[in-house]
Amino acid sequence: MNEQKVSITEPLSANRRVWNGTMRALLYIAAALICALLVFLIGYILYRGIPNLSWEFLSSEESVINDIEGILPAIINTLYVIVATLIFILPLGVGSAIYLTEYATNKKLVSVIEFATETLSGMPSIIFALVGMMVFCQALGLGTSLIAGAFSLVMMTLPTIIRTTQESLKTVPQSYREGSLALGSGKWHMIRTVVLPSSIDGIVTGCILAVGRIVGESAVLMFTAGMGMRMANFGGDTIAEFFDNFFGAAGSTLTVSLYVYAKERADFDHAFAVAVVLLVIALVINLAAKLAGKKTQEKLRAGNDKNDR
Template sequence: MTNAMTTTSAIQTAGKAKSKLSPRRKVYEVGMRTLLYLSAGATCLLLLFLIGYIFVEGMPNLTWEFLTTEESVLNDTVGILPAIQNTVYVVVVTLLFALPLGVGAAIYLTEYATNRKLVTAIEFATETLAGIPSILYALVGMLVFCQMMKLGTTLLAGSLTLVIMTLPTIIRTTQESLKTVPQGYREGALGLGAGKWHMIRTIVLPDSIDGIVTGCILSIGRIVGESAVLMFTAGMSTGLQDFFSKGGLTHSSGATLTVALYGYAKENARFDLAFSVALVLLVITLVINLAAKLAGKRLKK
């Protein structure tokens, strides 16, 4: 009852203060609110325009044969099944390496590291790495993974290069999410006798899972949309790969959907097929993001 009365009085006080505003202040508030609404509306309209334009241009050529066959001059077929397969492979392998490393590094920097100068230096390094152009990662991946480690131009080399490229994003987003957990939660858990790792696993991580999922979604968007890195390290093959044959995982070379889109638009000038590939890429990204959101909710529970 007391809380309800306090809330009511606070609302009444705010209303009186608002009514006492000068005409100039009222005009300023209305103007700023209008700008905010216009900005939000413009953002939503731009997103709807992009999705609608890709859908209208890409839907006419999106057939079952296009989705389930590979490109072949002999059979006179044009398909993107190998590109879909390669895209899923690259996303899974990259996240398989990047998520544990990124989340683990963020936990160490936030919860365990005591040398603040070292932590500051690492944070500065990760922020710098996050802003480096992808073409530089492509050159480093080609020299290190393709030549020095003798992996050749393979999907595995491309995935490992993308691991390095997405690690800074995962580390920084996870760190910021961990820092939002109130310190009282940690102190309460430790005061009740919980160990350090038990406290992190049962208190800190569940409360910061939203930020971890956000980092995962941002990383997926960068992985799926990357072309320069994969053209240098994964190749542009359009044939189906047998990942489960002898040496299949380390000797497979292929183009992802983004690289295939580049090939259709730039090399072949087939913009109709490029828009169809863009539509498939949009749907796959949406499905992966929704799956990440659902996984985050389940992990939080």
């Protein structure tokens, strides 16, 4: 009866039905698998780590005599590296992005710079570790020190800052620039007073992402900044001594101390406690980057709306 009619409600052929069913099942299996993995990973880290986490662990230096374990030195070293890296990376990265978006007229030079940036961003950290060790620790005579680690991280995180800054510079409406130039300001003056202030949140996003990479990095710092777990001496009695100590300080950051706990001391309880700290930092950085990124997006959308009208 139905055979001559072609109906749009006609059921799919058996083959297609099987294919559809299989694909749908695969989709849900993949999604379920990944969600289960995520929940397990985070749950397991928290489950193993939180019982070993205490204020004392976070706020004290390890001491064999008093039987105290603590990661305060690692926290301070991590902060030191973050600040030192940002001090160098900010002007370099922002300047580079400004050159690429505002000044560059030579197409060949731009493509060379962009190729270099992409190469840097695809380079594995172990290469930065090797080169950092050779260049900063040995050739420049900085020795194994946090500052050498920071310099190596500058090489590694430069592309991150350049890319995010470039993106946010592109969101600044062209009319702002034209308005400023038409009023007689020079290019640098225009960049300083108009372009940079309106792209500040992109730069902030870049910094946050860079901090994320710095906190998560271990190979580079293991090679260049050392694996010592004791508090480095940052101070000194005379000014010269202070400079020597402050810029020569070496030690492990959070990730490196996790590695030392897990691999060299087989002290997994404390390794997981450090993992919880790192997890929390990753979470905070993610949220911060999202917030800053949202602002840029809104601006971009607002800009587009204006253009559409």
